[in-house]
Amino acid sequence: MAGAFGRVGGEVLVGEAGLVAEPASLVIFGITGDLSRKKLVPAIYDLANTGQLPPDFDLVGFARDGSNLEDRLRESVIAHARTPFDPLVWKSLMTRLHVVEGSFAETTAFERLAAVLADLDCRSGKPGNYVFYLSVPPSVFATVCDQIAATGLNRPVRGWRRVVVEKPFGNDLPSSRALGAALEQVFSPDSIYRIDHYLGKETVQNILAMRFANGMFEPLWNNRHIDHVQITMAENVGVTGRAGYYDGVGAARDVIQNHLLQLLALIAMEEPVTFDAEGIAAEKVKILSATELLGPLEHTSARGQYGPGVDGGLPVPGLTDEIGFPPDSTTETFAALTVGITTRRWAGVPFYIRTGKRLARRTTEIAVTFTPPSHGSAAARVAGFSNVLVFRVQPDDGIELHIGAKRPGGGMNIQPVSLGMDFRSVFDHPAPEAYERLICDVLRGDATLFPRQDEVECSWRIIDPLLEHWAEHGRPDVYVAGSAGPASADRVLAQAGRAWRSL
Incomplete structure (x- = not known):
């Protein structure tokens, strides 16, 4: 059924590395921001629509103002999701949306967050797996991490904790090291996922x-x-x-x-x-x-x-x-x-x-x-071009190989031609958007695509x-x-x- 959490063709979602997406709660700090509305929540909807969210998945939004959040997110999903909007999938996903209002400097707001997460675990018997997505400016990374540590949310009694941070990872080498040290004071290095959507x-x-x-x-x-x-x-x-x-x-x-x-x-x-x-x-x-x-x-x-x-x-x-x-x-x-x-x-x-x-x-x-040919046929040398292998990342993702071929007619006249492969036309189903893949990998604990x-x-x-x-x-x-x-x-x-x- 479309949107059935945790199932693809009746099988539990397992990644390429054999890692299973376990029941988990994903907390997005800054859920009302541009990145969350245009990229993160549409990607989560696409994962739900294609049956790739784990069973007993919950989405928790932390925001200063959570009023009308469902309506605002719905508009963003309709505008930015890769897959068509399905009201049933959306309704199912919204039953898993929970909002905590407060500022990043407000300790009581993080205490409310801890209570919400504990209640979600208790309701469905989840093992206490949490992903914290810092969709916030780098200037408040340390504040959010300190609050997570102050409420003990970084220390699992059972299950695991993971944190996702967006670029920029510092402004230069010293600030990058300082940021890395601040994160590692709260989370273990293998629990930190630095996301580069490319x-x-x-x-x-x-x-x-x-x-x-x-x-x-x-x-x-x-x-x-x-x-x-x-x-x-x-x-x-x-x-x-x-x-x-x-x-x-x-x-x-x-x-x-x-x-x-x-x-x-x-x-x-x-x-x-x-x-x-x-x-x-x-x-x-x-x-x-x-x-x-x-x-x-x-x-x-x-x-x-x-x-x-x-x-x-x-x-x-x-x-x-x-x-x-x-x-x-x-x-x-x-x-x-x-x-x-x-x-x-x-x-x-x-x-x-x-x-x-x-x-x-x-x-x-x-x-x-x-390197162009330095020997061989005079025609190849006179043509004066090189073979080029091109990886097209966007907007039309694919691979091209530029070679020399004889032009029809008399004489050995060489001209460049392109041999191309467009991923969209070669494969049967469309590729997931980058944030779909990366969010799914975080839930599975696969850090392969994270620097x-x-x-x-x-x-x-x-x-x-x-x-x-x-x-x-x-x-x-x-x-x-x-x-x-x-x-x-x-x-x-x-x-x-x-x-x-x-x-």
């Missing part, structure tokens, strides 16, 4: 499948055959309404430190001994530890800030004209950098990473460019020197909204005779 995307997970399940690629996956790698996350939207978060953070902290360096680690890592959380994290840490900025930074990096331009035929303001941004803001909305990996496999291969707001189009991709603290610290070690360099060199270059970014980004690759893939 790692929940099917294309990202298919990077490992493509590399290690297909023997044809491994012999080519090294500096003898790969010329360079480009990792791009481009957005065509600006930061309207996000000044409170974005000003002073910028593109490098917001996207590169977490999402894009994680993509780099998956592309470059060695095959793990086991494909579980520990095995994959160990290999990612090795790669991130060996990754370093290539300099001189004034030539190998670029930053920009979007100015006025056009989006969809309509004029849009520049960053400093957005509400909440000061006219002298030096926050970058575009960042590009070059890194190298000091391992035998990757020595000498540059990895070019870029991200930006208000660019020509929305796309996220990893493009592995192979560890040492991964986060390695990423800050890479990014911090770049941010320090930029802080000493004035304002970002201004680029036209709707363009491919600042001209300085083109120079990053042009000096090596390369060019960015077009947006």
Whole structure:
């Protein structure tokens, strides 16, 4: 039956690692916020609608004002859920919704929360399994954790406790370490789930499948055959309404430190001994530890800030004209950098990473460019192009391989052609959204797709020197909204005779 909790085709939900989603209560701190309304609750609804929630699941919302919460969440689910809205599934899920009102500084509110959770366990005989989802600003992480500890909710008499935290995981290496230490004072390291929604995307997970399940690629996956790698996350939207978060953070902290360096680690890592959380994290840490900025930074990096331009035929303001941004803001909305990996496999291969707001189009991709032929047919050499393997992460997730083929007609005329696979057309059922997969994994206790603290610290070690360099060199270059970014980004690759893939 649609929406039957804990059953898929009559079988208890079991994950790839053989982990079962046990009865549990999920507490969302900040359930009325944007992330919860647009991502978390729609994902929970989709899990209910596809029968993937565990039996005896309860959702507890902690909010300052819980009035009309069910109506507000219903509107969000209709607008943002992946699966069609089913009133019966929604009604069933709402019988499992419980609200605790209060502020994060109010100890009595956490005492009420503890009483609600104890009552839910007593009603259904649940073992006391709790997930605490901190859908709140990082500035209150420590406050919430301290209150959880003060009420003893982090210390299970039976069952387990897990906490989920959203990025940013700090503002630099010292603050990241401080945040990690604060979390580990309350929860054990293996109970902390740092969520990076990019790692929940099917294309990202298919990077490992493509590399290690297909023997044809491994012999080519090294500096003898790969010329360079480009990792791009481009957005065509600006930061309207996000000044409170974005000003002073910028593109490098917001996207590169977490999402894009994680993509780099998956592309470059060695095959793990086991494909579980520990095995994959160990290999990612090795790669991130060996990754370093290539300099001189004034030539190998670029930053920009979007100015006025056009989006969809309509004029849009520049960053400093957005509400909440000061006219002298030096926050970058575009960042590009070059890194190298000091391992035998990757020595000498540059990895070019870029991200930006208000660019020509929305796309996220990893493009592995192979070394062009230096011998063989004259036609192949004259054609002057390279084979490229592209992992499309969004919006149209899939994989493309660009090769050379003879054009019909006389003569050996070679032109690039694309061999592509679109995940939506190949597989019978649609892939779950990233938050569906990741919430389900937390409930099952599978940390494979969640970065560890040492991964986060390695990423800050890479990014911090770049941010320090930029802080000493004035304002970002201004680029036209709707363009491919600042001209300085083109120079990053042009000096090596390369060019960015077009947006």
